[in-house]
Amino acid sequence: MQNITRIAVNPRMSGAVVYGGVVSLSGQVAIDHRGGPVADQVREVLTRIDDLLQEARSDRSRLLTATILLSDFAIMPEFNAAWDAWIVPGCTPTRTSMQVVLASPAYALEVVVTAATD
Amino acid sequence: MQNITRIAVNPRMSGAVVYGGVVSLSGQVAIDHRGGPVADQVREVLTRIDDLLQEARSDRSRLLTATILLSDFAIMPEFNAAWDAWIVPGCTPTRTSMQVVLASPAYALEVVVTAATD
Amino acid sequence: MQNITRIAVNPRMSGAVVYGGVVSLSGQVAIDHRGGPVADQVREVLTRIDDLLQEARSDRSRLLTATILLSDFAIMPEFNAAWDAWIVPGCTPTRTSMQVVLASPAYALEVVVTAATD
Numbered sequence: 001m002q003n004i005t006r007i008a009v010n011p012r013m014s015g016a017v018v019y020g021g022v023v024s025l026s027g028q029v030a031i032d033h034r035g036g037p038v039a040d041q042v043r044e045v046l047t048r049i050d051d052l053l054q055e056a057r058s059d060r061s062r063l064l065t066a067t068i069l070l071s072d073f074a075i076m077p078e079f080n081a082a083w084d085a086w087i088v089p090g091c092t093p094t095r096t097s098m099q100v101v102l103a104s105p106a107y108a109l110e111v112v113v114t115a116a117t118d
Numbered sequence: 119m120q121n122i123t124r125i126a127v128n129p130r131m132s133g134a135v136v137y138g139g140v141v142s143l144s145g146q147v148a149i150d151h152r153g154g155p156v157a158d159q160v161r162e163v164l165t166r167i168d169d170l171l172q173e174a175r176s177d178r179s180r181l182l183t184a185t186i187l188l189s190d191f192a193i194m195p196e197f198n199a200a201w202d203a204w205i206v207p208g209c210t211p212t213r214t215s216m217q218v219v220l221a222s223p224a225y226a227l228e229v230v231v232t233a234a235t236d
Numbered sequence: 237m238q239n240i241t242r243i244a245v246n247p248r249m250s251g252a253v254v255y256g257g258v259v260s261l262s263g264q265v266a267i268d269h270r271g272g273p274v275a276d277q278v279r280e281v282l283t284r285i286d287d288l289l290q291e292a293r294s295d296r297s298r299l300l301t302a303t304i305l306l307s308d309f310a311i312m313p314e315f316n317a318a319w320d321a322w323i324v325p326g327c328t329p330t331r332t333s334m335q336v337v338l339a340s341p342a343y344a345l346e347v348v349v350t351a352a353t354d
Contacts, residue, residue: 002139004180004234006210012202013213017182019234020139021238021256024183027214062240064253065260069216073339084248092242095249096263096348098305099337101217103191112214116240116255120257122298122352124328130320131331135300137352138257142301145332187334219335221309230332 007055016052023056023117025049027069027110035106038075042082045111058115060086063093067112073099075108125173134170141174141235143167145187145228153224156193160200163229176233178204181211185230191217193226243291252288259292259353261285263305263346271342274311278318281347294351296322299329303348309335311344 007023008015016025028048030041053059070076076097093113102110125141126133134143146166148159171177188194194215211231220228244251252261264284266277289295306312312333329349338346 002234004182004209006208009208009210011207012198012205012210013184014210015212017212019182024212024232026212027216064240064255066249067214069214073337076339080248087248089247090242090245091240092245092248092250094251094253094260094262096303096305096346097339098263098346101191103194103215110214110216114260116238120352122300122327124326127326127328129325130316130323130328131302132328133330135330137300142330142350144330145334185332187332219309221312221333228332228334 007052016056018056018117021117022064022114023053023058024114025052025112027112028052029102029107029110034104038078038108039082041108042079045109046082046086049111049113053115056115056117058117061088061091062116063091064114064116066093066095068095068097069102069110069112070097070099071102071105071108079109125170134174136174136235139235140182140232141171141176142232143170143230145230147220147225147228152222156196156226157200159226160197163227164200164204167229167231171233174233174235176235179206179209180234181209182232182234184211184213186213186215187220187228187230188215188217189220189223189226197227243288252292254292254353257353258300258350259289259294260350261288261348263348265338265343265346270340274314274344275318277344278315281345282318282322285347285349289351292351292353294353297324297327298352299327300350300352302329302331304331304333305338305346305348306333306335307338307341307344315345
């Protein structure tokens with residue numbers, strides 16, 4: 001039986017779960033910049049992903065999948081500009097994007113990723 | 119080549135699929151309580167998850183990820199109350215929640231999980 | 237450390253990523269039939285999935301999970317007719333379906349799958 005490692009655990013959810021060589025992250029939102037400019041929200045979301053990946057002994061070069069939830073597709077060009085600068089060339093994950101209603105109208109986006117770990 | 123085990127198979131989909139130490143469940147809705155009170159729907163959905171996890175030799179303490187689809191975020195507090203009572207402390211999965219249109223307006227929620235198996 | 241194999245890589249995303257015996261595909265849309273009849277879009281999406289699975293040394297008989305994003309649930313009967321003819325009996329994946337806003341109103345559907353590989 002393989003081990004499950006849970007990261008940033010609270011009584012309702014974990015920030016990340018590592019199992020079988022894969023780390024899955026909870027959907028990341030811009031808690032500190034909620035209601036703020038899209039650029040700030042995107043930067044915070046990507047930084048939160050970097051931080052959780054690091055805790056899981058992974059990093060953005062080992063991303064496997066990304067699901068991008070937007071409150072409005074109008075922000076996709078701005079998201080993509082930040083994403084393209086952040087992502088490691090040649091190491092791009094799969095992507096699926098959709099517009100949905102997020103937990104709060106103060107959030108412009110939520111990003112869900114999986115990555116390979118040791 | 120690893121084996122794939124399919125559970126609750128019908129001509130269109132499987133209720134659960136086990137592969138590589140992970141069981142993935144189809145999105146679970148409250149078939150018996152469709153159109154019923156949210157509390158009843160949540161209870162049925164969580165029971166259906168318990169049952170499928172058991173068939174896959176897993177259980178709610180081994181959850182890896184949960185995606186919570188709500189027809190209206192207004193029911194989130196009621197969902198969370200049931201979730202918090204159901205989940206095993208210290209064994210919380212990742213969570214991603216979003217409001218979408220579900221297959222029928224009679225469904226208040228649909229929950230998709232993955233879990234570790236032997 | 238297991239290898240990551242990326243397929244149909246561009247600077248923003250990969251069409252598919254293989255890791256740990258599983259191939260994950262990006263959400264597939266009907267690029268050639270955008271704005272076209274639903275039947276044509278469904279056929280193109282399923283063909284794109286077949287092609288990517290083949291590049292990943294997998295095939296539709298080894299599907300694990302499918303997430304079906306529709307721009308309108310009204311097309312579900314038409315989708316299901318094509319799906320039921322395409323899927324391999326006894327080898328059905330898990331399914332989760334939802335109505336969301338897709339990247340373009342010209343797209344009627346987007347399908348995301350995972351499958352087992354060698």
